[in-house]
Amino acid sequence: MADQVLSLDSLAVHAGREDLVGLGVHAPPLDLSSTSPLPDIGLGGASYESMATGGHPVPGGGTVYARLWNPTVARFEAALARLEGTEESVAFSSGMAALTAAVLAAKTETGGRHVVAVRPLYGGSDHLLGSGLLDVEVTYCAPAGVPAALRPDTCLVVVESPGNPTLELVDIAAVVDAAAGRPVLVDNTFATPVLQNPAAHGAALVLHSATKYLGGHGDVVGGVVACDPAWAAALRRVRAVTGALLHPLGGYLLHRGLATLPLRIRAQQGSAEKLAGWLSSQPSVRRVFFPGTPEGDPTGLIGRQMRGPGAMLAIQLAGGYEQAVRVTGRVRLFTHAVSLGGVDSLIQHPAALTHRPVAPDARPDADILRLSIGLEDADDLRADLARALA
Numbered sequence: 001m002a003d004q005v006l007s008l009d010s011l012a013v014h015a016g017r018e019d020l021v022g023l024g025v026h027a028p029p030l031d032l033s034s035t036s037p038l039p040d041i042g043l044g045g046a047s048y049e050s051m052a053t054g055g056h057p058v059p060g061g062g063t064v065y066a067r068l069w070n071p072t073v074a075r076f077e078a079a080l081a082r083l084e085g086t087e088e089s090v091a092f093s094s095g096m097a098a099l100t101a102a103v104l105a106a107k108t109e110t111g112g113r114h115v116v117a118v119r120p121l122y123g124g125s126d127h128l129l130g131s132g133l134l135d136v137e138v139t140y141c142a143p144a145g146v147p148a149a150l151r152p153d154t155c156l157v158v159v160e161s162p163g164n165p166t167l168e169l170v171d172i173a174a175v176v177d178a179a180a181g182r183p184v185l186v187d188n189t190f191a192t193p194v195l196q197n198p199a200a201h202g203a204a205l206v207l208h209s210a211t212k213y214l215g216g217h218g219d220v221v222g223g224v225v226a227c228d229p230a231w232a233a234a235l236r237r238v239r240a241v242t243g244a245l246l247h248p249l250g251g252y253l254l255h256r257g258l259a260t261l262p263l264r265i266r267a268q269q270g271s272a273e274k275l276a277g278w279l280s281s282q283p284s285v286r287r288v289f290f291p292g293t294p295e296g297d298p299t300g301l302i303g304r305q306m307r308g309p310g311a312m313l314a315i316q317l318a319g320g321y322e323q324a325v326r327v328t329g330r331v332r333l334f335t336h337a338v339s340l341g342g343v344d345s346l347i348q349h350p351a352a353l354t355h356r357p358v359a360p361d362a363r364p365d366a367d368i369l370r371l372s373i374g375l376e377d378a379d380d381l382r383a384d385l386a387r388a389l390a
């Protein structure tokens with residue numbers, strides 16, 4: 001089986017579990033140790049040195065301390081890397097911790113202090129990059145504005161596709177081309193590795209808020225960056241020094257979530273397609289934002305870059321903000337809540353919530369609601385929306 005090329009569905013179930021038979025167990029062990037016994041000072045010290053500088057544990061040297069390495073988290077990282085088609089991945093305590101580490105790593109790796117941020121981005125990402133906390137200068141731009149935004153000290157180009165909350169698709173290969181050798185980070189949270197592998201289009205760093213689809217059950221907060229070994233070492237160094245660790249229980253739950261990810265995405269996407277079609281015929285809905293419509297994919301990226309439109313959509317309401325208040329107050333099967341990507345459907349108002357920290361001129365309009373379609377029956381979801389929109 002080692003030589004067999006496995007499909008994504010098989011990898012989702014089996015990746016990161018290669019050591020289990022040798023351990024004599026069937027489910028991945030949840031290792032909660034904060035420290036681990038040292039074989040001797042020399043080997044323990046060598047292992048410490050290796051991990052503190054971004055490497056792996058030294059054979060026979062142990063994992064020393066949980067801020068440096070955790071086997072349960074490492075299994076999730078190995079599995080996610082396989083799904084993204086990268087050699088490694090590095091997990092963090094949240095998506096924002098992952099983005100923080102990526103920016104810090106990009107600064108130390110390239111020596112630059114300038115970031116190009118392609119809008120629209122998740123509100124928290126947009127805010128973090130411009131907050132001054134990371135000591136970077138940021139130029140915000142549209143995808144076509146990347147070449148003009150570049151500077152000699154640009155250390156990172158950040159882009160998201162599909163974009164949050166209005167699902168704009170960005171041509172990743174075109175941004176990589178325009179970045180002219182600067183590393184490009186793609187936030188792949190909405191697409192997941194089931195629908196899109198940005199590394200195959202030249203992205204150096206592929207970021208996920210694992211809180212969303214990877215976990216998929218609304219019960220874990222985490223982040224992860226898939227990349228090559230050199231970037232992984234830089235990211236692990238940042239993580240070891242700053243301590244933004246994914247808890248082992250989070251690693252366990254995320255690894256478990258990956259097994260059903262392809263199945264969940266396909267089912268949720270199928271319902272999103274049905275609902276997008278129905279919503280576009282509703283008089284109280286002015287516009288549906290969904291990559292599965294011709295207007296949602298004007299340059300034909302689905303099929304070329306993405307394997308499907310995903311399960312997120314947004315609607316612009318004819319009745320404006322007042323209608324948004326009514327709809328979010330009336331839904332019963334949908335939960336009025338931020339976040340996305342879980343087995344249950346959520347609806348929220350980006351301008352007031354997820355995109356609140358974004359500068360007013362770049363904030364989504366107040367008549368827009370974002371929907372994350374879950375695993376409920378699509379007809380039940382439609383009936384819930386019909387009642388709420390009436």
Ligand SMILES: *Cc1c(COP(=O)(O)O)cnc(C)c1O
Nearest residue numbers: 094095096122164189209211222
């Ligand atoms: C939620 C989200 C983030 C932030 O992740 P957290 O796990 O909440 O820190 C980043 N990017 C996108 C696209 C998101 O949806």
